[in-house]
Amino acid sequence: MKRADRLCGYYDRKRETMGVRARRAYQDRWVRALVAHAWRRAPGVRRRLEAAGLRPAAVRTLADLDRLPVLKKAAIPDLQRADPPFGGFATVSGAELGTVFVSPGPIYEPIARRDWSPWRTETAAYAGGFRPGDVVVNTFLYHLTPAAHLFDRGLALLGCTVVPTGPGNVETQVRTIQDLGATGYVGTPSFLMAILKHAAEKGPGRLPLEVAQVGAEALPPSLRRALEVEHGILTRQGFGTADLGILAYECREADGMHVMEDVVLEICDPETGSPLPSGETGEIVCTVNHRAYPMIRFGTGDLSVVTEASCPCGRTSPRMLGWRGRTDEVTKVRGMFVHPRQTDEVAARFPAVARWQAVVTRKEHEDGLAFHVELVAGTRPEQVVAGMVEAIREVMKLRGEVEVVPPGTIPASAKKIDDRRKWE
Ligand SMILES: [Zn+2]
Numbered sequence: 533m534k535r536a537d538r539l540c541g542y543y544d545r546k547r548e549t550m551g552v553r554a555r556r557a558y559q560d561r562w563v564r565a566l567v568a569h570a571w572r573r574a575p576g577v578r579r580r581l582e583a584a585g586l587r588p589a590a591v592r593t594l595a596d597l598d599r600l601p602v603l604k605k606a607a608i609p610d611l612q613r614a615d616p617p618f619g620g621f622a623t624v625s626g627a628e629l630g631t632v633f634v635s636p637g638p639i640y641e642p643i644a645r646r647d648w649s650p651w652r653t654e655t656a657a658y659a660g661g662f663r664p665g666d667v668v669v670n671t672f673l674y675h676l677t678p679a680a681h682l683f684d685r686g687l688a689l690l691g692c693t694v695v696p697t698g699p700g701n702v703e704t705q706v707r708t709i710q711d712l713g714a715t716g717y718v719g720t721p722s723f724l725m726a727i728l729k730h731a732a733e734k735g736p737g738r739l740p741l742e743v744a745q746v747g748a749e750a751l752p753p754s755l756r757r758a759l760e761v762e763h764g765i766l767t768r769q770g771f772g773t774a775d776l777g778i779l780a781y782e783c784r785e786a787d788g789m790h791v792m793e794d795v796v797l798e799i800c801d802p803e804t805g806s807p808l809p810s811g812e813t814g815e816i817v818c819t820v821n822h823r824a825y826p827m828i829r830f831g832t833g834d835l836s837v838v839t840e841a842s843c844p845c846g847r848t849s850p851r852m853l854g855w856r857g858r859t860d861e862v863t864k865v866r867g868m869f870v871h872p873r874q875t876d877e878v879a880a881r882f883p884a885v886a887r888w889q890a891v892v893t894r895k896e897h898e899d900g901l902a903f904h905v906e907l908v909a910g911t912r913p914e915q916v917v918a919g920m921v922e923a924i925r926e927v928m929k930l931r932g933e934v935e936v937v938p939p940g941t942i943p944a945s946a947k948k949i950d951d952r953r954k955w956e
Pocket of ligand 1: 783784785790843844845846847
């Protein structure tokens with residue numbers, strides 16, 4: 533298949549290209565129906581609504597959702613233990629229950645027998661370049677957690693042939709890919725690289741793979757470049773959780789991940805649960821149109837930022853701009869969340885910075901942020917300081933200072949963010 537054919541089209545054009553108002557009306561509709569359904573069938577959801585003093589009639593549109601407190605992922609194991617097995621969140625039982633997945637916690641996730649692909653992985657896989665007729669090795673784990681099944685079922689809907697190889701055993705993977713002429717790969721990007729290396733070093737050399745959907749770990753730009761340029765494999769990623777399925781996915785542009793139409797993704801203050809203004813980093817809080825297991829305002833504990841800017845691919849949904857770490861690692865500076873990954877992003881732009889640490893202080897009731905930097909020998913401070921101040925503003929949306937310190941000042945074991953504020 534020509535690469536160009538993998539870059540065009542949609543799995544469901546009408547759904548993926550609907551206008552802002554149409555999407556809003558669609559989401560208002562399903563949110564309203566989901567809350568009413570959960571109130572009737574899921575006592576766990578009903579308890580949450582009642583505790584917030586709400587009845588289903590109070591949640592008519594997306595704008596009403598934030599009247600409901602965030603349900604933290606970390607609270608699920610206790611809630612499920614208190615009301616086994618699903619914490620009162622499932623709306624199906626007995627013969628309606630098709631599959632139960634087991635995630636660390638433990639957290640039990642039910643899937644209804646009538647729902648073949650409640651996670652809508654097929655939309656993501658199509659946007660990532662998979663097409664009917666692709667033979668795909670699925671190297672995600674097939675037992676306990678849902679990762680492999682998400683793709684297995686979505687790819688089947690697309691018309692792909694799935695080979696459930698599971699993780700590990702590089703030699704078998706290489707042989708299978710070669711013997712079956714597999715054109716697609718699903719799994720972690722590092723394992724894909726291990727398979728390609730093995731094939732290159734031990735034979736048979738180049739593999740027939742053309743397209744890959746990767747996840748479960750970071751995809752550094754350098755690794756994506758190597759997969760695409762050196763190996764000719766179109767490589768796209770998505771974001772999801774075991775509880776919620778796929779939430780967002782990359783299109784051909786690979787510039788952020790489109791949020792699924794059946795997901796309402798809010799970026800919220802991890803402490804208060806209130807939605808943050810557009811462009812700020814906060815916790816990903818999702819409501820997913822999954823009637824069998826209605827997760828309403830589920831706080832994932834992951835951080836991201838969302839843009840509403842239009843995408844050249846023609847899909848109209850907002851895009852999640854990468855994963856920015858976990859909520860339990862953040863520091864709040866002048867009301868903005870600051871994560872170690874953001875400090876990494878700033879420092880990475882300046883090769884002349886040998887060592888660095890972000891220092892947060894407080895003077896006269898105002899937070900201060902300063903990057904302490906040690907420079908590579910021969911660098912003049914003016915080559916770095918102004919640019920770095922600008923990078924702090926751009927990446928962290930904060931005013932910050934840059935202070936050049938003598939070599940050896942910052943210990944090798946220094947924390948990326950040193951919070952020196954005293955709250956007394
Ligand atoms: Zn796009």
